Each structure stands twice: as structure tokens, then as C-alpha cells.
């Protein structure tokens with residue numbers, strides 16, 4: 001039997017179906033479009049959608065489960081124990097930077113990111129990137145490319161459809177970088193899984209969590225936490241895919257953010273030597289000695305670095321690594337005389353908030369004393385919001401602050417960071433992708449610090 005297919009009719013029917021589907025979809029959202037048009041800024045474009053459509057999807061049930069599970073990992077004990085790892089990696093960073101001593105200006109981020117990668121890999125998977133065979137900063141390149149490509153996709157609405165996107169050159173590039181990223185992570189997961197499971201099998205009553213010798217938190221990494229959970233509950237809660245997805249979120253969220261933040265702090269201090277001197281004086285009061293082996297940074301020192309903390313906060317104000325945050329609006333919400341309509345995605349631009357003259361006097365001035373307790377009390381809460389607020393805020397906030405303090409204190413005890421010519425903040429060109437970045441890399445030079453004369457002469 002022969003069936004005659006009228007291709008024109010089939011094509012017209014499909015096209016008609018798609019058009020009707022789109023019309024119904026957008027008709028239902030018409031009220032949202034009308035309300036959002038009343039806001040300042042670019043209006044959203046019906047039929048094309050708005051750029052952040054797929055960023056914070058509301059049906060993130062899996063998020064609730066995983067967030068709950070991750071929270072203990074960031075307990076005080078775990079963070080405190082991590083400081084030891086931060087200190088060790090910071091010493092390697094200082095050593096690596098030696099080759100730039102007394103030379104010309106160099107891009108600081110490359111060194112900082114190397115160290116940030118090692119710290120995040122050590123914390124999440126228990127190995128350093130070198131142990132995984134990564135050479136020539138390939139991992140840095142891969143993550144940079146992934147965030148760039150994801151960001152480029154956001155502004156090309158026709159790429160929201162996977163069928164189109166993954167057939168394009170951009171999509172294929174993203175797939176190949178993701179595959180390279182996954183290979184490194186999978187290698188780390190396998191390596192660690194073997195170690196933890198072997199250890200649990202050999203001494204089930206004394207696994208990494210239960211050895212109770214006070215060092216358990218120093219040994220574990222995030223992956224152990226997931227594996228132990230699965231073993232303890234006798235369930236395969238985390239498939240290889242789940243593990244991979246959770247850990248890669250951590251790596252992406254935790255490494256570029258702190259890497260950019262620490263590079264900005266060092267750059268600002270090189271530009272403002274008086275402020276750098278105050279930071280150093282505080283460190284000198286804590287340590288007395290510049291010998292990192294004799295007296296490395298410890299958890300209990302961090303609460304005494306109050307000035308350094310103000311410097312980091314001021315730097316996060318001027319250069320927030322996560323420059324915007326998004327939320328799915330689940331019900332009509334009144335704000336500033338407008339209604340945020342249910343169903344839209346709300347983007348809060350932290351970068352603009354942090355440089356808004358309404359909240360910050362001389363916003364482009366670098367002034368860590370804005371974070372003196374008295375000054376904070378004068379401001380509205382949440383004017384400073386680098387880590388987000390609410391249940392979906394940054395889970396690694398405390399861990400990130402401790403890591404930055406440890407690394408920066410170690411570097412600044414050893415080196416003076418300098419600029420040949422002062423660069424005004426207003427002249428630093430920035431570019432936005434998933435994480436904030438500079439158009440030109442932050443450059444500075446370093447000199448060895450001459451230890452102070454304890455007699456003060």
C-alpha cells in the first residue's frame with residue numbers, strides 16, 4: 001500500500017501548531033509583560049523571551065534536598081579545619097610568585113587562580129589539580145570558556161532551544177569544553193571514591209567522619225560527605241551524574257569568585273600603599289614574624305584581621321564577583337510602587353547597587369572604613385550584598401571569606417604589591433559574564449618585604 005504524503009500540508013500543520021502554541025504561551029503572560037514594561041530599563045520582549053529565562057528555574061526541588069545535605073559541610077568545624085589547607089596552598093602560592101620578584105608588572109590573577117583551583121579541588125575532591133595531571137593551566141582555560149559560552153548563549157534567545165543550540169558552533173564548543181571539564185572531575189571523583197570506600201570497607205566503624213581523633217574534619221572533603229551519606233543510608237542517593245553535577249557547581253561557584261575577589265584586593269592595595277601598610281601593620285601585630293613556616297596563618301588568627309576584613313568587604317563592594325542575582329517571582333510582589341508580576345524573573349544588579357551614590361558617598365573611592373561598625377549601622381541593610389540573601393544565598397560565604405583572609409594575609413606578609421602608575425577606579429574597564437571580570441588583566445609587581453625591626457627603629 002502506498003501512502004501519499006503531502007509535505008506542504010504536514011509542514012503547514014506543524015508551523016500552525018507552533019504559532020498557536022506560542023500565542024497561547026504569550027497570551028497567558030501578557031499581564032506580566034504589561035506590568036514589567038512599567039519598570040525602568042529594557043522591556044522584556046514577548047516572543048523572544050528575556051535573557052535570563054533559564055537561570056533560576058522555579059522547579060528546583062532537587063536543590064532543596066542537596067542544599068540541606070551540603071549545609072553541614074560548611075559547618076564551623078569544617079571551615080575551621082579547611083584553614084589548614086588554605087594556609088598550605090597559600091605558602092605554595094607565595095613560592096610560585098617568587099619568580100616575579102623585583103621584575104616588571106605581571107597579571108596577578110593567573111597565580112591567584114592557580115591557588116584558588118588547588119584549594120577548591122582539595123576541599124571538594126581531596127586532590128590538587130597537579131595530582132590529576134592537569135598542566136599549563138588547562139583547567140583555568142576550560143572554566144573560563146564555559147562561563148563565557150554560557151553567558152553568550154543567554155543573549156541569543158534562539159539558542160534557548162537545545163536542538164538549535166547544540167547544533168551550532170557555540171553549542172559544540174561548549175559541549176567539548178564541558179567534556180574536558182568532566183574528564184578532570186571524573187578522574188578526581190574516581191580517585192577519591194576508591195580511597196574513601198576502601199577505608200570504609202577496611203574500618204567501617206572508623207570511617208573518615210567517625211575517627212573522633214579531632215582530625216576528621218581536616219581529612220574530609222565535600223565528596224566524602226556525599227559518599228558517606230550514601231553508604232550510611234545504604235542508598236545510591238548520589239549517582240555518578242549527581243556527584244559530578246553537585247561538585248562542578250561548587251568548583252565553578254567557589255573558584256572564579258574568590259579568585260577574582262583576591263586579585264581585586266591585591267590590585268587595589270597596590271594602588272593604595274597607605275591602606276596596604278595598615279593591613280601589614282595589623283598582620284605584624286598578629287604574627288610579629290614574616291616566617292610563614294615558623295608561624296603560618298591559623299583559624300584563630302582570622303577573627304583578629306579586622307582591618308583586612310574591611311578591605312576585602314570594600315573590594316567586594318567595588319568589584320562584586322557575582323554582579324547580579326536572579327529570582328523567579330512566584331506571586332505578584334509590590335516594590336517601590338510597582339508590581340513585580342508573578343511568573344517573571346527578577347534580576348537584582350548588585351554591581352549597580354554597590355556603586356549607587358544614594359547609598360555610598362563618593363562610590364568610586366576606595367575606603368575600607370565604610371565597614372566600620374558605626375558606618376554599617378548608618379546604612380540600609382542589604383546595600384552591600386555580594387553573597388546574596390534569603391534561603392538561596394551563597395552557601396560558601398564563610399568558607400570564602402576565611403579562604404580569602406588566609407591567602408591574602410600569607411601573600412601580604414611576604415610581599416609588597418606595587419603599581420608603577422596609579423590607576424583610578426573609574427578607569428578600570430569591566431566586562432560582565434557569569435562572574436565579573438576586567439577587560440585587561442589586573443597587573444602589579446611585587447617586592448620582598450623587609451622584616452620590621454622588632455625594636456621599632
Ligand code: HEM
Nearest residue numbers: 253254257258261322325387388389392393394395396400
Ligand atoms: C568572594 C566569594 C564569593 C562570592 C562573592 C559568592 C557569591 C555568590 C552569590 C551572589 C550567590 C547567589 C546568591 C543568591 O542568588 O542569592 C552564590 C551562590 C552559591 N555559592 Fe557563592 N560566592 C563566593 C564564594 C563561594 C565559595 C567559596 C563557594 C563554595 C566553596 C560558593 C558556593 C556557592 C554555591 C554552591 C551557591 C549556590 C547556592 C544555592 O543555590 O543554594 N561560593 N554565591
